[in-house]
Amino acid sequence: MHSGVLINYLYTYFFTIIFCIVFQIGFYFKTKKNISIQHFLWVYVFLFYLSLVYKVTQIGTIWDIGRYETLIRANQINLIPFASEGMTTYVLNILLFMPLGFLLPTIWPQFRTIKNTAYAGFGFSLAIELGQLLDNRITDIDDLSMNTLGAIIGYLLYRVLFKMIYKRDEKKIDNNFSLVIKYEAIFYLVCSFVGMLLIYYPVLFRRPLILQ
Structure with a gap:
């Protein structure tokens, strides 16, 4: 059972990084940095x-297109804020994106502003x-807002820890980076998402419990 879970995860990880590796190769040759x-x-x-x-x-993939009569179903889009039942969903969605808000400024200086991290x-x-x-699932405004809040909280946690550990202000951001370097994190987000969307084939493994 444990080996099956590991293989399942490694399968997901492979499609997360495959286009990112291609980008990295081009990135390192392009920047010569x-x-x-x-x-x-x-x-x-x-x-x-x-x-x-x-x-x-578990986002949908291109393999899900055509499985349902219509691609976009109005009854599966919730635009009413705070319509979700219970606090658990809100908390889980916040926790899910807190690492994003923490890791972005930790790794990339361009995200050491709350605005860029929130965006x-x-x-x-x-x-x-x-x-x-694409996968016949609910798209919820509450998930979107709680995820964004989670990223902001993660950023604030980064700021607090930075002050505690280094006890100094951050260096000013160098705005003379090339576009490839400046938007490296965005390229990883896009490349990983495209990898999952275009070539990940979820039918090979049973789907896990979904939080969103």
Whole structure:
């Protein structure tokens, strides 16, 4: 049983990172920048986290297109805030995105502002919610707002820990980066999502319990 769970996860992780690896190869040749081992390891911690998010939320894939009579169903889109029952769903959605809000500024200086981190959290959550429509699932405004809140809380946690550990202000962000370096994190988010959307084949494994 444990080996089956591990294989199931590794299957998800593979499709999370496959396009990211292609991007990394081009990234390193394009920038000709010496990337530290520490940065490299942090990136794969980030990708590990993304694979867990995909495993938990189970976004739809291109294999789901055509399985249902209509692609978008109005009754499966909830735009009424705070219509979800119980606090558990809210808490879980917040917790799910707190690591995103913490890891982004930890790894990339461009996300050491609450605005950029909140935008990234909102955009990533929106992509997941829209992806769930492909799989005949509910897209909920509450999930979107709680995920974004979770990213903001994760960012605030980063700020508190940074002050406690280093006891100094952060260095100013260098805005002279190339676009590839500046948006490296966004490329990873997009590449991992595209990998799951286009080539992940979920039928090979039984689906786990879904939080969203």
